[in-house]
Amino acid sequence: MSKIVIENLYKIYNEGKDSEFKALKNINLNIEDGEIVIIKGVSGSGKSTLLSLMAAFSKPSRGRVLVDGENISKLPDIFASKFRNEKVGFIFQSFNLIDGLSVEENVVAPLVLCSSSQSELDSKLKNALKLANIEHKKEQNVVDLSGGEKQRCAIARALVNDPSIILADEPTANLDRENSLKFIEILKTFKKLNKVVVVATHDTIFDNLEFIDRYVSIANGEIE
Amino acid sequence: MLNKNFLNFSVKLLLKEKGDYLFSFIIFGFIIFIVTSVLLISESIKRDLLVALQNEGQIIVKNTKGGRYYPLNDNHIDSLLQVSGVDDVIGKVDGYYNFAQDRRFFKIAVDDDLNDTSMVVSKDIYKILKDFKYEKEFNFLIPPKNKLTLQIKDVIDSTIISNNTIFVNEYIARQILQMEEDEYSYLDIVVPNSDEIENIALIIPRIFPNFLVLPNYEIEADYDHLYYYKGGIFMILYIVALISFFILLKNQISSVYGSKRKEIAILRSIGFSIKDIISLKFIQNFLVTVGAYFTALMLSYAYVFVFNAPLLRNIFLGEIEKEVVFTPIFDLKMLVLIFIFTVVPYLASILIPSWRLAIEDVSEAMK
Amino acid sequence: MSVFLLDSLVVFLFIELVILILNVISEVIVLRILRYWDFDASNSFQYSLERQNYLVNTIISFTIAVKIILFIFFVKSLDDLTPLVPGAMCATGVIGSNIYGNPLLLYKIFILFLLGVWMIINKLDLASKKLIFLKKKYYLFTVIFIMICIEFGLEILFFTNIPLTTPVFCCSVVFVVENLPFDLTTIDIVYIFYALFILTIVSNYYKKISISFILNILLMFVAYYSVTYYFGTYVYEEPNHKCPFCFLQKDYNYVGYFIWGFLFVGVFFGISPYLIYSIIEKNYERLLKYNTLFLSIFTALCSFFVIKYYIENGVFL
Structure with a gap:
């Protein structure tokens, strides 16, 4: 069975009102284990909405998203949160770090929900910081980091709980070319770690990369 | 869910935002300070009277x-x-x-x-x-x-x-x-x-x-009557002050929380559930109130028993008895009473704002 | 002069009122949820109900925590009232000073039991991916809510009817005649108590939840009589001091709170598996082991005072 199965997915805002807006229309998509998928589309095409449904950030108006055979769209909040915490690492366009906390404190945040021992915590933390290559800045406040460093911190946080799915929303939009290329290197690392990666982007830097398994284009809420 | 790591993290976030809680801390501390001082004075006077009574037949x-x-x-x-x-x-x-x-x-x-x-x-x-x-x-x-x-x-x-x-x-x-x-x-x-x-x-x-x-039991009851009703009227008046404080607090909390929406959405996106966010806010507010409670308690003890309660003493003693010192007392029951009277309604008043904050749409984090 | 000016009563009623207001808010939401809940619906209204569910859970959990504190505080406030009520030497006089006192106390314990059962059902509900017990737990809450409203009314009635001029009876009068059911003697009651205790443990061992339920209810009443008329006298070390409240005072190191606390907590774990089963048809018999644990501590504590007295004095009272 596919890792992620998306069936007849609709997301409609203000349904039944004059301002009704169909962000997603009848999306069907299967993603296999270890696959790296790039979702391409202009801004407003619905690719971010699709990612947010895959991460159980919001609930679909119709249809469903199955992850490992479980319908995550109908999960009550506690289970949806647990799913996000354990199975999904999300990388945001604006990094979404908590200002005022250090790199280390930001990265450890997803781990505080489970009662793991200090040594377990430390080893997971160290591992994630190393993978994202941000170990040397771990005690620095995230406000003082450069754009590239912020993203690596965000990546470390996404990886810290060893999720099987990595979702990235416009990961290179706030980065210069050099750092964008570094991100592509990190994608290769994800591939080696056999993670499912879905990147929503309109950046051409992702075009024609040989290690990408699939490109999906989306426009006006529909897969083309 | 209530584990050590979660507590540590709550404290770290609290320390980062201590400025936001300063207002509640100071006002709430002041409220506890006044109520504690008044009760300490009246209990101390009562205790002195009762001790004197015990030396009699x-x-x-x-x-x-x-x-x-x-x-x-x-x-x-x-x-x-x-x-x-x-x-x-x-x-x-x-x-x-x-x-x-x-x-x-x-x-x-x-x-x-x-x-x-x-x-x-x-x-x-x-x-x-x-x-x-x-x-x-x-x-x-x-x-x-x-x-x-x-x-x-x-x-x-x-x-x-x-x-x-x-x-x-x-x-x-x-x-x-x-x-x-x-x-x-x-x-x-x-x-x-x-x-x-x-x-x-x-x-x-x-x-x-x-x-x-x-x-002796009749004299004791007389003392009790005299001081219980003073304390009681004071407490009833005080409830009015408390209620206005909690309305103020609710607005303050709501506005502070308003600016924290993004942060909460980030926490939600990495797996904090609505319940976790409410717990987080509850822990933080609990720490703030308990901190204010103990600070105020220490200040009251100093005010009443070291500085002999300037201003407030006149309510109990009038202008004449200027040199009266209050005998220090420690009454656990009274401290528990003050705790319940102040901390419980405080925590009750933050439940709904915390929940409002917690149910914020997670996709907010993506904007 | 009025009892409502006693500061602990002012605080007690104020907090009860705060809790009542929070519960009214919950009940409004609960009624909406009960009416419109449809787990399979995917509209935003259903999702908003799901979110409101967490507010109600939070408020009720808070209510339970505060109610437990307030219960202890209530008993303590009764002690505070004793100097105001002529003739009262301990809470017995105050609680027995009008017809509302004793029913109110029993009623409060009953509400705490129900809130505890609600808590467990809530936990099971949140642990299920489809919130299968949601409607049942909110029907139960509605019952509890009505009971809490009545409780508040009873409290007002109780406090307003405390006589401040006519003397009441103190414990030395109320319990002097052995007012035991079915003409039993004190020793009979003690034997019945130990027998019931052993039967309950056996029933718990075989996980017979309905039998444990009945035994625990019987045990609670029998334990009340045996503590008041038999074990209590060993705590006071006086054969004629029979009172279920005096040992809550400082003179006896507050031991009463432990005695009654272990009994009530124990009985709660004994009766809740059956209640849970009858409400949501789910076996939750693992609570019975806590029943065994707390009842054993309770029995050991009571027996301790008897044995201690015997060792020190070589005779029984």
Whole structure:
């Protein structure tokens, strides 16, 4: 069975009102284990909405998203949160770090929900910081980091709980070319770690990369 | 869910945002400070009165004639000793000396450790005497034309009991109060079995219909009445202040939380559930209130027992008794009462704002 | 003069009122959820109900925590009232001073039991991916809500009817006649207590939830009588001092709170598996082991005072 199965997915805002807006229309998509998928589309095409449904950030108006055979769209909040915490690492366009906390404190945040021992915590933390290559800045406040460093911190946080799915929303939009290329290197690392990666982007830097398994284009809420 | 790591993380976030909580901390601390100070003062006064009462017999009797107090004598003691259950009857001497120069009465009480030429006065009295140039000794004027000079041997702290009191030995007291050798102001009746106090208190008026009989539990209840209603009215007025504070707090919390939406959305996106966010906010507010509670408690103790409660004392004592010191007390029940009175409604008032914050749309994080 | 000016009563009623207001808010939401809940619906209204569900859970959990504190506080406030009520030496006089006192106390314990059961059902509900017990737990809450409203009314009635001039009976009068059911003697009751205790443990061992339920209810009443008329006298070390409240006071190191606490917590774990089963048809018999644990502590504590007295004095009272 596919890792992620998306069936007849609709997301409609203000349904039944004059301002009704169909962000997603009848999306069907299967993603296999270890696959790296790039979702391409202009801004407003619905690719971010699709990612947010895959991460159980919001609930679909119709249809469903199955992850490992479980319908995550109908999960009550506690289970949806647990799913996000354990199975999904999300990388945001604006990094979404908590200002005022250090790199280390930001990265450890997803781990505080489970009662793991200090040594377990430390080893997971160290591992994630190393993978994202941000170990040397771990005690620095995230406000003082450069754009590239912020993203690596965000990546470390996404990886810290060893999720099987990595979702990235416009990961290179706030980065210069050099750092964008570094991100592509990190994608290769994800591939080696056999993670499912879905990147929503309109950046051409992702075009024609040989290690990408699939490109999906989306426009006006529909897969083309 | 409530594990050590989660607690640590909550504290880290709290420390990062301590400025946001400063307002609640200070106002809430002030509210606790006032209520604690008032209760400490009234409890301390009550405790002093009760301690003084414990030094007396189980029943106090006074004689009256035509509605005025009238001295007792040895015959009375002998008759009372006949009552079964009475172990001992002790004649006591006290009364008031009219210090005409300042138009005030001093209470004269007996301390038999003193000799015939000395006396002990309270700080309040000492101050008055000093104003009239009596720094080392004082002359009691005893009609028709006698003068009795006593050295001021010691000046003691004024408490609610002793602030207006001059202590002398019994012989001197009788001279000042112009009482005969076998006259007594009141009698202390010692009743060892507490079950019999009530019964004996009923028997005495049958023997001496003029007697005023005051069993200790009745005096105690009188003190309780006097102070419970002062405390109660204060608490009721205070609820109004509390309610306005909580309305203020709710608005303040809502506006602070408004600016935290993004942060909460980030936490939600990495797996914090609505329940976790509510717990997080609950823990943080609990720490803030408990911090404010203990800070305020320490300040109140210092204010009342070190600085003798300037301003507030006047509510209880009036302007006259300036030198009264409060005897320190520690009453766990009162502290628990204050805790429940303040912390519980505080936490209750943040439940709904915390929930509002927690249900914020997670996709907010993506904007 | 009024009892409502006693500061602990002012605080007690104020907090009860705060809790009542929070519960009214919850009940409004609960009624909406009960009416419109449809787990399979995918509209935003259903999702908003799901979110409101968490507010109600939070408020009720808070209510339970505060109610437990307030229950202890209530008993303590009764002690505070004793100097105001002529003749009362301990809470017995105050609680027995009008017809509302004793029912109110029993009623409060009953509400706490129900809230505890609600808590467990809530936990099971949140642990299920489809919130299968949601409607049942909110029907139960509605019952509890009505009970809490009645409780508040009873409290007002109780406090306003405390006589401040007519003397009441103190414990030495109320419990002097052995007012035991079915003409039993004190010793009979103690034997019945130990027998019931052993039967309950056996029933718990075989996980017979309905039998444990009945035994625990019987045990609670029998334990009340045995503590008041037998074990209590050993705590006071006085054969004629029979009172279920005096040992709550400082003179006896507050041991009463532990005695009654272990009994009530124990009985709660004994009766809740059956209640849970009858409400949501789910076996939750693992609570019975806590029943065994707490009842054993309770029995050991009570027996301790008897044995201690026997060792020190060589005789029984």
